[in-house]
Amino acid sequence: MSAPILAVIGGGQLARMMQEEASALGIHLRTLVETPDGSAAQVTVDAPVGGADDADAVRALVTGAAALTFEHEHQDSALLTQLQAEGVPVRPAPEALLLARDKLAMRRAVDAAGLPQPAWAEIAGNAQEMRAQIGAFAADHGWPVVLKTPRGGYDGHGVLMVDSATALDDGEAATWLEATAAARAGHATNGTGGGGSLGGGAVTSLLVEAAVPFTRELAVLLARRPSGQIAVWPVIESVQSDGICVETVAPAPGLDPAAARQAEHIGRTIAERADVTGVLAVELFAVEAPEDTRLYINELAMRPHNSGHWTQDGALTSQFAQHLRAVLDLPLGATTPTAPTTVMVNYLGGDSLPPADVLARALECEPRAHIHLYGKQWRPGRKLGHVNLTTSATDPAGIGAVRERARAVVAILRGEA
Ligand SMILES: Nc1ncnc2c1ncn2[C@@H]1O[C@H](COP(=O)(O)OP(=O)(O)O)[C@@H](O)[C@H]1O
Ligand SMILES: [Mg+2]
Structure with a gap:
């Protein structure tokens, strides 16, 4: 062989x-x-x-x-x-990958599939025209609105919560409007700039979305082979801070089973319609009320994703193994959890370079923790690793205690404890 x-x-x-x-x-x-x-x-x-x-x-x-x-x-x-x-x-093919690369293309495709998502609009023109379009959108859907660059964003770069029309007049929002208008003007005069280059080239329009008053964020992760086989992991809860995923809990505690089924349906529908191969992550907003839970699609990723890091230590098949199997068209592995609950806490760089002995201290602090380090140079806020910790607990207090343990390990790695 x-x-x-x-x-x-x-x-x-x-x-x-x-x-x-x-x-x-x-x-x-x-x-x-x-x-x-x-x-x-x-x-x-x-x-x-x-x-x-x-x-x-x-x-x-x-x-x-x-x-x-x-x-x-x-x-x-x-x-x-x-x-x-x-x-x-x-794999995935460029037509599918576009939906993870361009949030406007994704919003159009999700509408075409009839799946739930926030109200949205494409904003384009000169800066004054764009202000007016955002104002009209907010008149329909209310402030705040969420302004996004369709391409090239990650970890919250490229996402701006805008509270009012006056907030468009200066700061980052104003910079975006000017830059987008200038790129569009350049595109119109020289006839290039839109296509081809990395990250999709010049951004010549923006995406505006209604701000969803979510009770929490969820993600559904699956893998699909070219032959069509699909394997789905349980829906997880993800906690974001400043646009960065900081923690996940798998499966999402206390999730309405109907919502879990709908999330899986959303994932499968996108994977099949877009002919996705490899791992697909669908980020979701959940608005949970006693009578029902509403889901809205936030965005897609077509690769292993932060919301699936827990699978390394909490599922029979990790997302990384599954991605390799899926893109090579090999039989997929079981996605069954190996523990009732797995928490993942991201290790982001702290304010100063951690001392040399932090790994030994972190390992000693919690022998059950799985520490994953990325071999990256320290920088404040940079993703440097993550910690997975499994537990038999499924109740809020038990899960909360395990989250605290995982956070304690990360605090040591950051040099804060
Ligand atoms: N329409 C929205 N309503 C409410 N919060 C939002 C909305 N869009 C984005 N956010 C918040 O911003 C975060 C980052 O947005 P996202 O589009 O996922 O950007 P990125 O590509 O950087 O991950 C989301 O996880 C969520 O917390
Ligand atoms: Mg995101």
Whole structure:
């Protein structure tokens, strides 16, 4: 048996954690990395350096590979389409990946599928026209509204809560309006700028959404093979702070079973309609009332996702192993949880460089914790790792206590305890 080669674009922690599972399955990962000492390159033998938009580098990457996949959405779609036409199995395919790369394309596709989402509109024109369009949207749906750059955002970069019309006149909102208007004007005069380049090129319009008064955020994660097989993990709760996922609890405690079924239906419908291959994460807003729970689709990711890190230690098959299996069209693994509850707490860089002994102290503090470190340089707020902790508890107090334990481990890693 010779090891299949799987080409991956992107050298961050997601590719690093794919490598852990590739080793176990005897899959040869070949990862196109941004820097030779980055998170994935530290653990991947075959890690050529190059950009996602470097056609020569990507062509060399896929030579002899069974498939091409990604650890982020910011891909050169023209290049991917070209490779696909030449017979390279690009998974997910560029048409599907667009829905994770461009929030406007995603909103249109979700409407076409008849699935629930916040009210939204595309905003375009000069800055004054855009202000008027946002004002008209807010007149229909109320303030605050949420303004988003359709492409290139992550971890809350590219998302702005806008409280009133006057908040559009200065600060970040004003900067966005001016930049978008300028990009559109440039696009109109030189006829380029919209397509092709990384992250989708110039942003020439914005997305405005009604602010959903959610009771909590959820995510449904699944994997799909080219042959059509789908495997879904239980719906999880995710806690965001400043637009960054900081904690998850799996399964989402106390979730209305009808809502869990609807979330699964949403995930399956998107995966099948868009012909998604690999892992798909659907971020959801839940508005929970005693009589019913309403779900709204927030956004999609087509790769292993922060909301699925718990699967490494809390499910029979981790999302990283499942992604490799799915894109290589291998039979999928069981998504069954191995514990009643698994909590995940992200380790974000603290305010100062942590002392050298923090790993030893964190391991000692909670021997049951699974600590995952990404090999990244400390920087305040940067995602440097995460901690998974399983428990037999399913009640709020029991789960709360385990969350506190996991937070305590992270606090030590941050150098705060
Ligand atoms: N329409 C909305 N209503 C309420 N909160 C929102 C809305 N859109 C985004 N948010 C908040 O901002 C976070 C980040 O938005 P998201 O579109 O997921 O951006 P990113 O691509 O950075 O993850 C969400 O997880 C949620 O907490
Ligand atoms: Mg998000």
